[in-house]
Amino acid sequence: MEDAIAARYTASVLRSNCVSQAAAPLTANAMHYYRQAFLIMTNTLSSLTKGALRPMVTSEINTTFDRPKLGQSVHLVCFQYSCTIVNRLTGHAPIITASRARGNDAVEEHGLLNFTKDSGVMMEKLNGIFGEKGTRLCLIQSVTSKPNDGYTVKLTECACSYGQSAEEPACSYTLGVIIGAVQVITGVHMQGAEMACQSCGADTCV
Ligand SMILES: [Zn+2]
Numbered sequence: 300m301e302d303a304i305a306a307r308y309t310a311s312v313l314r315s316n317c318v319s320q321a322a323a324p325l326t327a328n329a330m331h332y333y334r335q336a337f338l339i340m341t342n343t344l345s346s347l348t349k350g351a352l353r354p355m356v357t358s359e360i361n362t363t364f365d366r367p368k369l370g371q372s373v374h375l376v377c378f379q380y381s382c383t384i385v386n387r388l389t390g391h392a393p394i395i396t397a398s399r400a401r402g403n404d405a406v407e408e409h410g411l412l413n414f415t416k417d418s419g420v421m422m423e424k425l426n427g428i429f430g431e432k433g434t435r436l437c438l439i440q441s442v443t444s445k446p447n448d449g450y451t452v453k454l455t456e457c458a459c460s461y462g463q464s465a466e467e468p469a470c471s472y473t474l475g476v477i478i479g480a481v482q483v484i485t486g487v488h489m490q491g492a493e494m495a496c497q498s499c500g501a502d503t504c505v
Contacts (some may be wrong), residue, residue, distance in 0.1 A: 362408065375458055382459045382472050393476035402479025405429070413486035418442040418450060425480055437473050440503055446485055452477050453503040460498035468496035470504050 365371060385394055405428050407410070415421055422442040428434040437457040442450055454477075459470035474493045482489040495501035 334383065360404070362404070375461070376459055378472075379460065379463065380401065383463070383469070386469065386471055391474075394471040395478070397468045398472040398475030398481035399482075400475075402476035402481075403483050404479075405434070405476070406483040411484050414484050416444070416448075416485045416487075418444045418503035421450070421481065421484055425477075428480070429476065434464040435475060437470075437504075448485075449489065449491075450481055452481070452503065453505050455497065455503050457497065457504050460496065463498045465498040467499065468504070469498045470496055473504070 322415055382394060406414075406424075407448050409424070411429055412422065419442070422439055425442070426439045427433055434456070437454040439452060439454045441453045443452075444450055454473070457470045459472050459475045463469065470493055474491060478489050478491045481487075481491075493504060493505070495505040497504050
């Protein structure tokens with residue numbers, strides 16, 4: 300995930316091909332997932348427009364609940380349906396905006412606001428939050444600092460697209476989480492893009 304500094308997402312980056320997608324013949328299951336995708340998209344766009352494009356904050360999402368029998372986990376494929384279809388409908392911006400909020404809040408919840416700019420420490424902390432012992436979003440393999448105060452992050456087993464095939468990098472949710480997390484842990488506003496992806500055959504998502 301490569302960086303650039305001091306940017307914010309604007310409504311102009313949102314693009315919609317909803318009409319052509321919705322016009323395609325749909326099975327009942329597909330209709331269900333499209334409906335879910337539209338709900339997510341609508342909620343995200345609503346958050347974008349009323350909040351001066353700021354991401355949602357922790358107070359709007361309860362992160363402490365636990366279901367009595369099922370716990371907090373859900374099958375990866377369910378998550379990938381959401382990511383894949385929302386990306387297809389709207390482009391990457393809505394998911395990145397939402398997940399950026401998740402990255403912000405997760406790091407802040409761990410008390411790591413403005414904690415470090417050291418890439419090694421950052422890798423350890425982010426793996427603790429999002430890796431095998433954390434939410435299991437992905438495994439962060441390396442964090443490398445760049446001359447412009449940015450970072451290159453390499454990761455594997457990304458929940459967005461692992462096991463899938465794609466023609467272009469497909470890990471929008473994880474990208475947003477990493478951008479938000481790096482931003483909070485360093486105290487530097489970040490923007491980023493996924494330059495390589497395991498779903499496209501690369502060894503790591505970058
Ligand atoms: Zn990827």
